[in-house]
Amino acid sequence: MPEKLKTNTPVEETEKVTPLQFLKKHVYDITSYMGLVLVAVLFVIFNSGPRFMFNLSSVIQTASVYAVIALGAVFVYSMGFMDVSIGQQVGVYVILMILIGNKVGGVPGVIVGFLAVLALALICGAINGAVAVWLGLPSIVTSLFLMFFFTGAQVLLMEGTGKNSIELEQAVRPEGRNEYSLMLIAIVIVLALIAAYFFKYTKLGKYTRAIGANETTAAQSGVNTIKWRVIAYMALGVCVALGSFVLLTRTGTAGKGSGSGYAMDVMICLILGGMPLSGGMKSKISAALVGPFTYVLLSNDLTTMGVDLNWINFVKALIFIAIVLLTCRKKDGVLPR
Amino acid sequence: MSKEQIIEIRHMCKNFGPTRALRDVDVSFYRGEIRGLVGENGSGKSTITSILAGMQKATSGEMFYKGQPWAPKTMVDAQRHGISMVLQEANTIPNCTVAENIFAGRFDEFSKLGIVNMKKVNEAAQQLLDSFGISHIKAADSINDYGFEDRKLVEIVRCVNDDTEVFVVDETTTALSLEGRQLLYKLIHKLKDNDKSVIFISHDMDEILEQCTDLTVLRDGEIKGNLTREEMDAPDAVKRIRYLMVGREIGEAYYREDYDSSHRPEVALELKNLTFGPIKDFSLTLHKGEIVGFGGLSGCGMHEIGRAAFGLEKLASGSVVREGKEIKTCLEAINSGIGYISKNRDTEALILAGPIADNIVLPSIPALSHASFISPKAEKKLSDGEIEGFRIKCNNGRQWVNTLSGGNKQKVSFSKWTAKDSDVIIMDCPTRGVDIGVKQFMYKVIADMKKEGKAIILISEELAELIGMVDKLIIMKDFEVTKEFTRSPDLKETDIIEYMI
Amino acid sequence: MKNVKRIFAIVLALSLVLALAACGGNNGPKKAKIGVGLYSDAGPAPDSTKAYLASLTEKLNVEFVYTTLTQTDEAANISKVQELIAANCDGIIITMDMGMEAILKECQEAGVYCAGYLCDFDTSYNNNYDNVFKNPYFLGTVADGGCGNELKRGYDFWDSLMEYNEAHPDDPVTHVSFTTFPAWAFPYQQEYVNQFIEKCDEYNKTAATPIVYDPFDESTDVLMFSPVDSTYFSKHADIDAVMCICAGEFVYGTMVSAGVDKTIKLFAAGYTEGDNANFGSRGNGTYQLELVCAPESITYPLVLLLNKINGVEFKDMPAEAERRSCTSFIINSDADMELFEKSIYLTNDPANALLTPDDVYNLTAFGNENATYAGLVEILNHMNIEDLAK
């Protein structure tokens, strides 16, 4: 900007923001945080007995897998894309880690297994990110392809073993339950810090949000969209591989159905956490932490409150609809698509 | 001569949230007139007409149409009663037939029990097209087969029929070439002669002065003045209108004042024998401190040249070279210091659903990034500097771009490249849909850029702007260069037009 | 506001319960909550199991919570068990051998006992005996059709076929094929086929009209818990009957769409709602055998759990957890089916159950000082179709 053009013209008076306007503007954030607080309070109330610590660590065990994957998924969702193959990828990765781990043996086996899976996850990320662009496909189609592919691969792999369930010989989790919880919390916190850094303070986060908000504009402003799409999907890949490992630590085993439903669960988690499915500038990394814990605590609360098993899904559906009505409702104009 | 009043608006107010778009407006429209509506962006011109035509509802106030209270439910409702409106943006529906485009809102007239008779629809549509004298458009064809001009004509056909009493043209001409404009002018004059009423909104002062019989000026949601034809013909009319619009003296300095067409010797950008699409073998050398302008009708290929220079077009042969390096993608272009202001501001140049600051710093992110870290402080410093420098009206950099007016939006898309400190800036219609105050500001920015040694390509459909700003003017027609002019005080629009059509 | 009210109500209810529990003295068994992880959401077996358990709640002072386990996802099962523990269950009944080691670790940690029902825990038995069956929190399991060395289901099929041929001398079954679930899920089904073949070979040595069987083909005859291929009946041309070691529904649907439901007979293990309409001489007369496990067999894990929860023990309680077989209903005539239709399995009426709440109470160590483990095991041998007649 040429220096002499800078004048002292005052920028227009800042409008006063009333509390109500603030509430309206941040209804999304507030709802998701309030939701978490509510389910957490209910959790404390209904679990105040001797099993409190036990139940808390159960919640941590379940939610940490979701959280790890969701932290990666935020990058993809902030571009307005989604990946429906996450669940099947997790299934195949867990099986592969066990097969490779057992073949090589010991701790090195686990490491080799994890690295192999990580490589595979990165390749899938590249397919999801790049192939869709090259072939002119919506990203959902490549992820559908991967979903079918990995469903098949999981079945074939398990049939190859001739067993219902395979087990990793090397122990991968601390014996004590509390130590295990601490390990999971540590993983989630470290990963969340890394993800938050990349999301807030690096090109990755800024570019994925820009792509989600307007891909053409991003491209014309110097964003190599293909490259960053691939990187974002690879970031998800890393997190899916990590999430698979965390899942593996829970049981040390895997089966035909391992990981099933994770793609949808992660999506619901992110929505509950306040992530807009269309991506863009309203995307936020906190959704990946708030969502999973809300989701798991909610399930837990409903069971402990003694809601009939058949009614739990109904209640969950109503809560989901209520939250999206509060947060995603479009006020005027044409019907949203 | 007393004309019959057809529409009367009393005490109309319209609020968009805290923004007051219309403040207690009283205005009347008469038969047999072409009423121009002018005002800066956000002054309320389109708000009045869109309420009149049923697109939205007023917050308060009354309307009377032919003496009766008037409250249209939808645009079609208004159209059935004789008030039609053509909008600025392309409003045809792709992948549908011409007939469907024309009659989609009125299928009920051709259907029984919800079953529509497409044969009848096609016949009626063709009849209508013929009656407008545009028989070359066939009702049963897909709209995709027709170009931009023809589509606009289809839109006009959709709006205007025998029952049309009031015809609103909302900045339609900005999107039209000269040919299209002529057709539209003919139509509104015919309507006027048939004792109908026309309301004409435009940013183009010359057009307004030429075509309108009356003029109403708005500012900040209030009527600031009415001019008759006689007053419009007065020698200082333009100055007076501008004063009414802006509310202060514009001053003489509007375009560049100097006629020095020199530039620095260094070459900033070279287009070598570009061949792509219909464009064959185009070459251009742009120097530092030079403004090269492109003029022509909208389909003449000048926009494509701008895109090609920014690496957005796939070249069949030839090359774009900057500082010895060939530029093949827009990424390379940006990295080598080229900036591009797209004419499709809202869809290509800006992230509407995002903060101003993020828009401004987006091209500069690689420069801000140190070992992957991008400091929020540095970002804020950069964006605040631009917001201040460009006097972008906003609360702060976190405000979203879609809350800004057109002119301020355009300032944001300018500031992206000044923040990046690009040396070559390609501007495609930089002042389209921007009001006078902002325009004046932009021209000053461009002139200062030249002085700083930036190289500029200015593509525009407004000849006056080109004549006023550029060192070298290239006129194109049918994808070929027809004439080049150099900067001179004697250059007149009439000299140029013949090379355009 | 509503929530405050709700919380208030819950607190009130809780304190009432506590007060009642305190005043209740030690007259009856301790209030217990048992989580039941069933293998399916719906169907006659889960429904009748729930109906049976519901009838016991009052007498045994026990409350039941249900969840559904999966056959393929260990992590999901653990989460379900954790939810049951979170719901304050004192004991858990499990129907799936999937991730048992990890599940038992959870149970141990929370001090919750675990026992099996309708599942032989074969994978754990063979591969993980020490961690599962020796785990003090695993109390044992009951399954129908025999466990380990007591296998005899293949013979049941053969006997049933013989019975059918005797009853229909004009139109005997002379050509059969097999279907089973995959070995990874049900390792003994292949063994049942071999048992059948062994009997058949023996029979054919002497019989006037031998019974032909299509050799068992892994790729055609193993069903992945989905209906049999449409090409099955092309691949097994000319058969008179299918020996369906798995649930009949996976074959019947394809039979109907292939139009062979009237010509080919179906001998099936595992009853599905509606099978009775086409059983024996009814309807299309497709089904000729059904093997069903009585829901009352859940008494075995239930009693073991309640003993532990009440802190009592049978004197003859074995040191390590056992897996016990229970007899199944072998239904292979119209008369059998009529009896079966009156059972709790189809009526969901606890009045039709083989055991009354008092019977069950007397089987427990706290309800009856003289009750023994042997006695509990003994009742598992009295869940035949004949017992329904009594």
Add this chain to the structure above:
Amino acid sequence: MKILKKVFLSLLFPVLMFTAMLIITASNSKCYVNGDFIFLKFDLIRYVVLDACQTICVALAIHLQLKNGRFDFSTGAAMILSAIFAGNIGNMTGSPYIGFLVALVSAVVISCFTAVVYMNGRLPIIISTIGVTLLYESLTYLVFGGTGISVFYQDTRLSVFGRMPGIFVPAILAMLVFTFYDKMTVAGRRGKILANNQSAGVNIGINEYHNTITSYVFSGLIIGCASIIYLSQNRVNPQSGLSTSSVMFSYIVSVFMGRFIGLASNDVIGIGIAAVSMSILDYGLNCMNLGAGGWQQIIMGVFVMAFYTMSSQIGNIQKLFRKLTKKEA
């Protein structure tokens, strides 16, 4: 001449598929039983008809909303839920016709509910349909004792719409309903306009609410057809955790493929042909004992990708077609 060409182009794919499967199965030893080649048996026709009819109905229901610019995630759940209603009531009354009627009515009611939630909630379509999918799935546990319905398809008197010739009734009805909506009704024409330029459509006076609800009535009818076939061929289990989305995804292959094949004729014929082709493929895989395993999934995945790629390149392919026709002229 033009018609012949259209017929040729339309039939090209199924014929290729058939030939390919014929060659593959003929060279596979598993496809011979006692020297009998099982691929070329009456089973083939029966399987293809039964399978294709089901596919056509679901694919048309998905396509109808897709054509209106809406990806309705809840189609699978709506089908399962209406099948449970239809199955239980059909079973109680003992009449497949009443079952069919209930299927149609309940599917329309459910679809309209989806539309109401979408319109009044003013939520993005994918979010609102995920919401109602969760709701419908949870309802499958709550209606009729939460046991789904298993007796319907087992009873040959009830399952007439799951076999030949009864299966043609819902399948043809679905095609007629789709064609009627798409080509003849005001709503269908307007839906096309809204799909292509929503705000322009609204501006020229199309009532979006009215249009949306009408489109859902029609897609509801088609879902009803799909559910009576599904119900007559399968045990219907209660569902949870968005498991019904797998129903959607497995039929979406035929939608993508059908849109591509339909370029030569129209959508309905295209989807019909695509359904037949996929059924031939499935049957061939069944013959080789690959029908239910992992390979089938992988092949499906490849088809999804291949056909979407082709249909996304439709513009280029159409240009190619035009070039070819011009040369001939």
